[in-house]
Amino acid sequence: MxxxxxxxxxxxxxxxxxxxxxxxxxxxxxxxxxxxxxxxxxxxxxxxxxxxxxxxxxxxxxxxxxxxxxxxxxxxxxxxxxxxxxxxxxxxxxxxxxxxxxxxxxxxxxxxxxxxxxxxxxxxxxxxxxxxxxxxxxxxxxSCYDDFELSCLLMARDGVFGEIVHAEGGYCHNLSAYWDKYRDDWSMRFSVEHRGDVYPTHGLGPLCQLLDIPRKDKLSYLVSMDSGAFAGSAVASSRYGSSRTFANGDITSTLIRTVSGRSILLQHSVMTPQPYSRLYRIYGTKGYANKYPVPGFVFGEGKEFLPEAQASALLEKYRHPFQDCLQHAGMALDGHDGIDFIMDYRLVECxxxxxxxxMDVYDAATWSSIIELSERSIQGGSVPIPIPDFYR
Ligand SMILES: NC(=O)c1ccc[n+]([C@@H]2O[C@H](COP(=O)([O-])OP(=O)(O)OC[C@H]3O[C@@H](n4cnc5c(N)ncnc54)[C@H](O)[C@@H]3O)[C@@H](O)[C@H]2O)c1
CATH class of the missing domain: 3.40.50.720 (NAD(P)-binding Rossmann-like Domain)
Structure with missing residues (x-):
């Protein structure tokens, strides 16, 4: 049941x-x-x-x-x-x-x-x-508890973006400083063996909430393509010797189509120099939002970002009540602007x-399944792969 x-x-x-x-x-x-x-x-x-x-x-x-x-x-x-x-x-x-x-x-x-x-x-x-x-x-x-994502979630529910047509998310983070820190090398070993988006949930989680999956829509199928492992192969040969190959492409892009015809672009990019980004872009019939490099909004017939003061006022208007958890001392505790504290606070509160x-087990399964599904798409030459309906 x-x-x-x-x-x-x-x-x-x-x-x-x-x-x-x-x-x-x-x-x-x-x-x-x-x-x-x-x-x-x-x-x-x-x-x-x-x-x-x-x-x-x-x-x-x-x-x-x-x-x-x-x-x-x-x-x-x-x-x-x-x-x-x-x-x-x-x-x-x-x-x-x-x-x-x-x-x-x-x-x-x-x-x-x-x-x-x-x-x-x-x-x-x-x-x-x-x-x-x-x-x-x-x-x-x-990432589902980040303030910009939470505010955009409330805006989407209020129809501020109109019908959301397309959204983008990802994990773009130069991890070169981290590889030596994972105990037993488990993270690098996974990418030595696997192609595909091996870390899709930071990008996809907030977008699925934005698109109200599974209540309003469901993920239907995906296609993925990766670049070659240019930086990855160099890292692998310096760590494991020149005979070691590295499966995971430096940059993997995955396109997901939903049952009601919306599209999602997911990116995974951890091998090359770049600024940190989870993309987080929203394209709606009435409005646009992006989080990186700086938060911005475009509405109606506009082509320019909303002036900063108006964008701040909008974010303040849609400030999510979860932000109040931080008054319980969380902000000082982690390097993720309090999002980890809000997450733990909510878990215990519930x-x-x-x-x-x-977030329930169905969300966990749906968002995590992209790892294997994107690998299967790439191995088949970027073929479409159905996304199972874990919500049944
Ligand atoms: N949400 C985020 O922002 C975020 C950030 C960093 C890491 N993570 C996730 O957190 C997890 C851990 O990452 P990390 O950076 O702490 O890795 P880590 O390698 O530093 O820590 C993993 C720990 O697990 C221990 N371990 C290994 N095998 C074990 C076993 N059989 N029994 C008990 N312990 C065992 C290791 O000894 C190590 O101390 C990963 O899933 C990673 O994706 C999430």
Whole structure:
């Protein structure tokens, strides 16, 4: 039976266990120390030292020590423990779906970092397990909580852009400074082996919300094309020796057509010098918006951006109420302008109040499925590939 709009019993105090304490996990643990109605009760990493360091974060905030788990399968013991309401996963991509499915089987709600899964089979595994166990499974797509995206969502609902015809999103981020920082090289290894948009959800998530998928529209099919792996091959040969090939093209573009005839352009570009951008462009019958390099709007017969003062007034008029979560100290906590804090705040608030989560397992599956579907399109010579209707 469907878990669309799933509500579970309110949880007075959400007891959370974290799996994967590398770059991302400890920051999430620290955010949770600032959240009312949540307590960090368990920490897990394959290696002991990140667990010990994260335990210090808890003690520096006056929190009780958490139960600890290490080793290759420590995450299973964490999922099995009593007195745990939520498993929060910041481990490598390749483990997300496996952990998510196991956590739900153990009767735990689960929040998975992006992407929630790397194959279509894993996506269906998450959906089917959530439906069978009636547990929440949310993907931690923080870009859905960015202020510009949230304001545009309210504007779209209010008809400010008219009918949205086309939207663009992506992940354009020169990652050359990061490759050495991922423990065990899991991120680079994925791109050594796979073509396609391997990180589609930052771009696609907010656009699916904007287009009101699945209530008003659904994703129908996609076509993808990549460039050659010019920079990628050079990186691979310097890291692994000259015989190592690199599958992932430096820039991958994916076009998605929706059932009602709208189009989405997604880009993935992490190998070459460029400014950070998630694109976020909206083309509607009455108006246009873009977020990068600076937010701007064009309306009616205009060809120029709205003057800055008018654009600011518009953004203020459509300021999303989620922004108020930041008054609870989040802004100082992360380098993502508070979006991570709003995301965690909302996750705990919904569990605490017994509300449906902002993003459900169907969103997680749909947005993550682009990884394999774009690879299949490219391997077939940019052929159209149907996008499964995970929402059924
Ligand atoms: N939403 C965002 O803005 C954002 C930003 C950065 C990273 N992420 C996501 O967060 C996740 C983690 O990224 P990261 O940068 O922290 O990576 P990382 O490599 O720094 O951390 C991963 C951690 O998982 C641990 N790990 C590996 N195997 C394990 C196992 N079997 N059991 C327990 N722990 C295990 C590693 O030891 C490491 O400490 C990824 O999914 C990434 O895509 C999201």
């Amino acid at each position: 469907s878990v669309l709009g799933l509500r579970r019993e309110p949880i007075e105090n959400v007891r959370v266990g974290f799996i994967g304490l590398g770059m991302r996990g400890p920051k999430a643990v620290e955010r949770f120390t600032h959240l009312e109605h949540a307590t960090v009760v368990a920490l897990c990493d394959k290696y002991p030292e990140p667990v010990a360091k994260t335990q210090e974060i808890l003690s520096s905030h006056g929190c009780s020590p958490a139960a600890t788990f290490t080793g290759d399968n420590g995450w299973k013991r964490l999922c099995e423990m009593d007195g745990l309401d939520l498993v929060y996963v910041t481990a490598p991509w390749q483990m997300h779906a496996q952990i998510g499915i196991y956590a739900m089987e153990c009767g735990k709600n689960v929040a998975l970092e992006v992407p929630a899964a790397t194959t279509v089979e894993e996506c269906w595994g998450l959906v089917e397990t959530a439906e069978r166990t009636r547990m929440h499974c949310m993907m931690l797509e923080n 569990l605490h109040k017994g509300l449906p989560l902002d």
